[in-house]
Amino acid sequence: MKTLCIIPARGGSKGLPKKNIIELNGKPLISHTIDFLNTIDIIEKDIVVSTDCDEISTIASLYGAEIVNRPPELSGDKSVVLDAVKYTLKVLAEQGRCYDLVFLLEPTSPIRKPEIFIKAYSVLHEFDSVATYTENQVPPNRLWRIENNQVRPFNENFDPFLPRQSFEKGYFLNGVLYGTKAKLLNSMNCQTVIPGLVHPIVIPYGDYVDIDTIEDLRYAEYLMLNKGNNE
Numbered sequence: 001m002k003t004l005c006i007i008p009a010r011g012g013s014k015g016l017p018k019k020n021i022i023e024l025n026g027k028p029l030i031s032h033t034i035d036f037l038n039t040i041d042i043i044e045k046d047i048v049v050s051t052d053c054d055e056i057s058t059i060a061s062l063y064g065a066e067i068v069n070r071p072p073e074l075s076g077d078k079s080v081v082l083d084a085v086k087y088t089l090k091v092l093a094e095q096g097r098c099y100d101l102v103f104l105l106e107p108t109s110p111i112r113k114p115e116i117f118i119k120a121y122s123v124l125h126e127f128d129s130v131a132t133y134t135e136n137q138v139p140p141n142r143l144w145r146i147e148n149n150q151v152r153p154f155n156e157n158f159d160p161f162l163p164r165q166s167f168e169k170g171y172f173l174n175g176v177l178y179g180t181k182a183k184l185l186n187s188m189n190c191q192t193v194i195p196g197l198v199h200p201i202v203i204p205y206g207d208y209v210d211i212d213t214i215e216d217l218r219y220a221e222y223l224m225l226n227k228g229n230n231e
Contacts, residue, residue: 001100003045003121004092004182005037007065008084009107010075011053015212020051020107021059024217025224030056032110034063040114043121046099048092050084068092082193086185099182104193108211109175111223116201120179128196129180131173132203139167171200174208 009030013019021028027035030049037047049060050068052075057067068088073079085104092099101124103117120130142164143154153160158167184195209220 001124002098003043003101003103004089004099005045005047005103005105006085006088007033007047007049007060007105007107008081009049009051009053009056009060010070010079010084011051011056012075012077016214016217018055019211020053020056022217024110024211024220028059028063029110029211030060030107031063033105033107033112034060034065036110036112036114037105037117038064040117043118045103046097048088050088082185082190085193086190089182089185102180102182102185104178106175106210109208110211110220111208112176113207116177116203119201120177123199123201124179124181127199128184129178129194129198130201131178131194131198132176132201132208133171134174134203134205134208136170136172137205138170139164140170141167171202174203175210176203176208177201 007030009020016022020030024032034047037045047065048068049056049065050070051057051060052070052072057069061067068091070084070087074084074087081104085102089102101121103120116132123130141155141158142160144160145152145154178193180194184190185193209216209223211217211220
């Protein structure tokens with residue numbers, strides 16, 4: 001199946017300036033995701049970086065990725081990645097390039113294992129979409145709401161003081177990988193990068209990192225050096 005891998009990397013980042021190209025273990029952050037995809041040679045795919053930044057474009061090109069320059073209206077703080085994905089598909093379609101599967105890999109989650117991508121590719125023969133999740137360390141029913149200096153349970157139908165074992169587990173999207181069928185993304189009513197029936201791939205806590213702060217960057221360095229998860 002013809003496969004497209006999109007790496008979204010806009011230039012603006014207020015929490016960690018130039019986040020997508022900040023150095024991680026001697027290489028620009030975005031290069032770890034490009035290199036990871038290049039190591040999976042059993043699946044033929046195109047690798048495209050969607051960006052509004054010339055510096056990111058230059059670095060991504062050096063590591064072997066194609067570039068689709070996104071317009072300013074898709075690059076602001078409130079822009080949603082789905083619009084950037086649809087724009088990328090539109091630009092490539094105008095070049096006569098159409099795809100069966102689309103994967104989205106965020107450069108801020110640089111620690112990935114090849115078997116995760118291969119599994120995601122295989123399950124898309126049966127499911128509409130696939131995404132990676134991690135179990136939240138705090139069960140949802142132990143969360144609290146604070147409003148006007150008042151505290152109450154986030155979910156008032158549950159007692160937050162019950163034993164942890166009595167609570168249902170909660171999971172969050174960790175940004176390592178999203179995948180779906182291109183025809184679903186091209187649908188007019190598509191509202192998410194993982195539409196339809198989604199297959200979850202669970203990644204243990206401590207086997208991934210989502211870099212948003214300098215502390216996250218240091219944690220990523222620790223994981224790579226001490227757990228051998230370079231890509």
